Amino acid sequence: MTRTEELMDRRRRLLGPNVPTFYAHPVEIVRGEGVWLWDAAGRRYLDCYNNVPSVGHCHPKVVEAIARQAALLNTHTRYLHDGILDYGERLVAKFGHGLDTLMMVCTGSEANDVALRMAQAVTGKTGMIATNATYHGNTALVSQLSTRRPPIGGYAPNVRLVPTPDHLRPLDGSIEAQPEAFAANVARAIEELEVMGHGFSSLTLCPFFANEGFPALASGFLDPTVDVVRRAGGIIIADEVQPGFGRLGSHWWGHERLGFAPDIVTLGKPMANGHPVAAVVTRPEVMAAFREAFGYFNTFGGNPVSCAAAMATLEVIEAEGLVSNASDVGGYALRRLRQLEDPRIADVRGAGLFFGVEFTVPGTLEPAGELTARLVEEMRRRGILLNRIGRGGNTLKIRPPMPFGRSHVDFLVDTLSEALVSVPV
C-alpha cells in the first residue's frame, strides 16, 4: 500500500464516505511558505488556489501574533478585552454605507447563518433569495441557499434561487439586458414569497459571483436589483468571504467594486490567514434588531487570539501593499492568459488575484467540463495547484495567496500552455 493509499484508507475509516479531496491522486501537503506548498516527498507546488492563507502560507507576522497572544491570554468576550475593539474599529473603518458595527464568529457559515436571521429580525419576514449556482455555507439554514449542496430534507418553502448572471450566456441573451433581467427574476421571486405569505427578508449574494463562475459584470450591474429589493423593504447581504480583503485589487470589498451598498456584509476565510475567524458587519440598527431579538453569544468568536491573528493579517495586507499587488499581478495574469491561443479557450476573465479561463467545445458555448478537469490534474502533475468552478465546472479557478508575483504568473501560464498541448483537442 502506498503512503497515499494508506492515508486514504485511514480517512475512509475515520471520516466516513464522501469526504472531498482534490485530484484523482490526492496530494499530501506537509509544509507551506508564501505561495508555495510542499508534499510529503519534498516536492514543491505553486499554490494558485488557496485564498485562506491570504497573506501567504505561515506568514511569520501572523504566526508570531498567534503564538504571542496564545501564550498571554485566550478567553472570550464576556470579559472586557481591547483586542476585539482595536481590531474591530480598524476593520469597520474599511467600510462605508454606515456599516460600522461588528459581530465576530468563527466561520463564514456562522456569519451567514447570523446574517440571514438579522434580515429576518429587521424585516419580520422569512423569505430568502440567492442565485441558483452558489454556495454560502453549511449550516442547516445556510445550506438552503445552495444548489451545489442541496439541504438535507429538501428546500424550505421560503427559499427562492434565481438564475445566475453569466458572461458568455447572459440572461435574456445580451450583456446589456442582463442587469434588468436579473432584477426581474428577483422581483418575481419576491412576489412569489409574498403571495405565499413568507414575505421577503433578504437577497444574499457574493458580489463577485465567485461560485457562479465569476462572470464579468460592469459596475452598476446590481443597480436595478438593489432598487427592487429596496422597494420591497428587503435586506441585501453581501457575502465577501471570497472577494473581500482586497483580493480583487481595485477595492477592499467586492461590493465596492460592483458599486452597491449592502445592508449586511459577511466575512470569513482569509480574515485571519487560516485561523478560524469570521464576522458580520452591518449598520447599527440591523445589529440592534438582531441582538435585541436573540441573546447571541459565541464562545470562540472574538477571542483575543483570533483578534490578534486577524489584526496581524490586516496589518500585513497594508504593510506589504497586497491590494495593489493584486491589481498589478492580476492584470499581468489576464494579459498573459489572453495571449494563449487555443480554440478551447472561450474566455479569460477575473479581477485582481481571482481569475480564470473558461473552456468550451470549440466554436460553441457548450461547457468543456471534462477538459477542464483533465487540465486541473495535468497542472497538479506539473507542480501547480488550482481547481475549477462554475455551473459547468469548465472554468479554472485561480485564487492564490496574495503575495503572488509576476514570476509566479509566468510559471502558471507557461505550465498551462504545456498542459493544453498535452491534452488533445
Place this chain on the structure above:
Amino acid sequence: MTRTEELMDRRRRLLGPNVPTFYAHPVEIVRGEGVWLWDAAGRRYLDCYNNVPSVGHCHPKVVEAIARQAALLNTHTRYLHDGILDYGERLVAKFGHGLDTLMMVCTGSEANDVALRMAQAVTGKTGMIATNATYHGNTALVSQLSTRRPPIGGYAPNVRLVPTPDHLRPLDGSIEAQPEAFAANVARAIEELEVMGHGFSSLTLCPFFANEGFPALASGFLDPTVDVVRRAGGIIIADEVQPGFGRLGSHWWGHERLGFAPDIVTLGKPMANGHPVAAVVTRPEVMAAFREAFGYFNTFGGNPVSCAAAMATLEVIEAEGLVSNASDVGGYALRRLRQLEDPRIADVRGAGLFFGVEFTVPGTLEPAGELTARLVEEMRRRGILLNRIGRGGNTLKIRPPMPFGRSHVDFLVDTLSEALVSVPV
C-alpha cells in the same frame, strides 16, 4: 471616564446592544496562566468558571503545538494530512458503543447543527426533542432547542421541549419516579411529533444536564428514556460540550457516567484549550447517511493547527492525570462545601470539577436567584470568578480549568464562607 467605562462605551458602539458581559462591574482580563487570570490593574483572580481553557490558561504545551504547526502548515482537509488522522484515531479510541467515526468542525454550535441533520438523514424524520431549560448553541437550527435563547421568529412546529429533571423538585414528586416521568414526557412528545406528521428524529441532551442546573442523577437514570427513543426509531445525541474530556472525574464522557449509549456525541469548548475546535463522533452508518445525503465540507474544520492544538490538549490531560485530579479535587470540594452552615444552602452537588451550591429561601424550595447573583458579585470582589446557572439562576456554577487543586478549593470555599456572611439573610 474610567478605563472600564471607556471599554464598555467602545463595545456598545462597535458590537451593538445586549452583548453579554459578566458582572455588574465587568472585569478586563489581560493575562492568564493555569487557574489564574489577571486584570488590567494587575489584580489576580482564581478562575473557578472557565472550562474552555481545560488544561489551564495558556498551557505551554498547547501554545507550543499551535505555534509550531502554525509556522509549518495550515491548510484544510481537501489535501491529505496525518494530523487529523493521528488525532482522530486517538480521540475515537476513547469512545465505546461503536462510536468510531469523526467529523471536525469549529464550534459546538456547528457540531450540534450537523448532529441534528445526521439524525434527520438517518431517520428520514424531522422531529426534535430537548429539555425546556437547556442551551445547545446558536445557529438557526440549534437555537430551536433553547428556552434560554428563544429562536428568531419563534419555534418551529417540529420541536418539543420536555420538562427537565431536577434534584430538589423531581418530576412526579420523587427521585425514584423521576426516570420514568422524564421518559413518559419524551414518549408524549414523540407521539405529538408523529401525530403532526413530522415524525421523530432525535433527542438531544447534555448527559450532565449542565444548563438545567446539573441535578444529581443516578447511573441508569436515562434507561427508560433510551428504551422509549429506541422503540420509536430515534437517535440520541449526547452534547458533551460541557461534561466531556474528563471534567466529571469518574469518566471521560458524561454519557459513560450516566450509563447510556448515545448514537451521536458532540464535542466543543474544551477540546483544544480555547482554539476554535469542535467535533461530531458517531457510528459509521450514521456518518455515512449524513455524508451521502449532504456534501459537507468545513474550511477550517480539522485543519493541521486545530488538530495539533487538540492533540496537545488530549496529551496534557493524560500526561498530567487531570481526570483523576478532577475526581480527587472535585470530591474534596464537595466535602468542604458541605461543611458550610447556612440556612440558604439547599444543596451541594456536582461531579469532578463541575459542581455548585444551590440556594433557596430558607426552609423552602423557592429559588434564591437574587442572593446567588449577589454572591457572584461578592466573589468577584474577593478575587474569585464564577457564575450561576439553573432555571432559577440560584445555583453557583463552579467549573474551573482542570489543573485546579485542593489549595484552590480552600481559597474558594473560605471566600464563599466570607461572602455568605457579608450578604445578609
